[in-house]
Amino acid sequence: MKITDITLDRLRLELDPPFRAAWDPEPRRHFDATIVRVHTDEGITGIGSGDLMDGFDTYKHLFVGEDPLDITRHVKAIETANFHGAHYWPLEAALWDIIGKVHGRPVAELFGNAAKKLPAYASCGELKSPGERVATALKVREAGFRAMKIRIDRNRVDEGVAAVRAVRDELGADFEIMVDLNQSWRMAGDTAGATDLARTRKTIARLAELDVFWVEEPLPYCDVAGFKRLRAENPGVRIAAGEMHHSPTELLRYLEEDALDIYQMDVVLAIGMHRARTLAELAQLKHRHFTPHSWTNGIGVLANLHVAAGVGGGPYFEYPYDPPGWTPERRDFMLADPVRVGGDGDLEVPARPGLGIELDEDAIDRWRIT
CATH class of the missing domain: 3.20.20.120 (Enolase-like C-terminal domain)
Structure with missing residues (x-):
């Protein structure tokens, strides 16, 4: 199995009324999320999210063409990318999603x-x-x-x-x-x-x-x-x-x-x-x-x-x-x-294989930042 592509959907939900988080200097008027999808040549796609994955395109080549099941290698590669960029742990979550789907079991x-x-x-x-x-x-x-x-x-x-x-x-x-x-x-x-x-x-x-x-x-x-x-x-x-x-x-x-x-x-x-x-x-x-x-x-x-x-x-x-x-x-x-x-x-824990994620593609299309 090989990784053929890694794609990002950047989303923004407008918040009205705003969310007044205790840790935010100003009320939060929107909520951003980045959806990471790891595509493979066997048709299995892994999904992750969390950090916003800013600047990841610079490092995508480190993973495309590799076996998604080589998780220790990928963790080390993510750590090297994190040192120079943002925090790319949502990619690891997507890889574990693939691993669970390959084995037909929840990641837990x-x-x-x-x-x-x-x-x-x-x-x-x-x-x-x-x-x-x-x-x-x-x-x-x-x-x-x-x-x-x-x-x-x-x-x-x-x-x-x-x-x-x-x-x-x-x-x-x-x-x-x-x-x-x-x-x-x-x-x-x-x-x-x-x-x-x-x-x-x-x-x-x-x-x-x-x-x-x-x-x-x-x-x-x-x-x-x-x-x-x-x-x-x-x-x-x-x-x-x-x-x-x-x-x-x-x-x-x-x-x-x-x-x-x-x-x-x-x-x-x-x-x-x-x-x-x-x-x-x-x-x-x-x-x-x-x-x-x-x-x-x-x-x-x-x-x-x-x-x-x-x-x-x-x-x-x-x-x-x-x-x-x-x-x-x-x-x-x-x-x-x-x-x-x-x-x-x-x-x-969801009983579905992987992380158990089911995306709403209509919502993703609606809130995608273009």
């Missing part, structure tokens, strides 16, 4: 088949008042979720903690709450400094009193010693990070330093499926968790789900959901059917 089975489904948590994206966040939490629980993640702005900590307290009071102790401080990385152009360690320690101490399940990205990635200190001082609160770590060796350093409870590397944005699997298994051998970041689109959600289910990740899987601003229909506008959580709050 090839990654270990540890689980057929994982409990999902509703990952909220907007900053909301305590009353608004409680209203969302009630909708989330009604939809079947048993856990949700709440964002806290570094400049509005009191309001954020109040939102967590309001949800805890309304939904009780059986409903798990995660908190994301979004302090490890910045969107382009956001030059504001992260909250210092002293203030962060106070915030986490307040959240510990509310029995949060984990606190995510409380510090910049460079502050490994700070992460370790937060873990040591708050034994009842798990510390999570790593979603945008692009270096496997840096993640190995975190593992060696035992800096985190939960490792969150995204397989279509950060380090790819193959490397994520290795690091996830190392984390589990150290009795630590792997539960990947999945804030892209439904294809990225599925790629992360296959790896997490394959290796037995958890204890929860991230499901981007914050109605009405962020819904499955917006997130998965390129799919025939949005990726949905079941009434029991679990996200099932």
